[in-house]
Amino acid sequence: MSEKNAVCVLIAYDEDGQKITTRTVDRAAVLPMMNKALVMDWPLNDIGFRLDDEFARLIGGVAFKLLATRQHRLSPLIVVTEDPESKDGPPND
Numbered sequence: 001m002s003e004k005n006a007v008c009v010l011i012a013y014d015e016d017g018q019k020i021t022t023r024t025v026d027r028a029a030v031l032p033m034m035n036k037a038l039v040m041d042w043p044l045n046d047i048g049f050r051l052d053d054e055f056a057r058l059i060g061g062v063a064f065k066l067l068a069t070r071q072h073r074l075s076p077l078i079v080v081t082e083d084p085e086s087k088d089g090p091p092n093d
Contacts, residue, residue, distance in 0.1 A: 004028065006026075006027040006028075007024040007025060007026060007027055008024070008025055008026075008027050008030055008034070009022055009023070009024055010022065010023045010024075010025060010030075011063050011067065012067070013067045013068075013071050013074050015071060015073055015074075038066075040062065042055075042059070057080070060080070061078075061080040061082070064078045064080060065078065
């Protein structure tokens with residue numbers, strides 16, 4: 001896939017519909033918003049270039065908690081157990 005065809009995945013919580021929604025959007029279309037957004041980098045080298053179950057769990061938990069910072073009714077629904085080794089985020093070697 002060339003860079004011009006790259007996509008981003010958006011995750012949203014629909015309070016009225018009581019659902020989590022994911023969408024793919026063209027990266028170039030949202031680049032101006034990405035340049036102004038909070039950035040949390042997760043270098044693949046730090047995790048041995050493995051996108052495994054634990055990394056997916058970590059990213060999912062972070063996504064839920066970020067959504068809940070602005071949509072407080074989601075907070076009590078989040079029951080993700082923190083892995084003590086991942087508690088402080090990705091390793092920084």
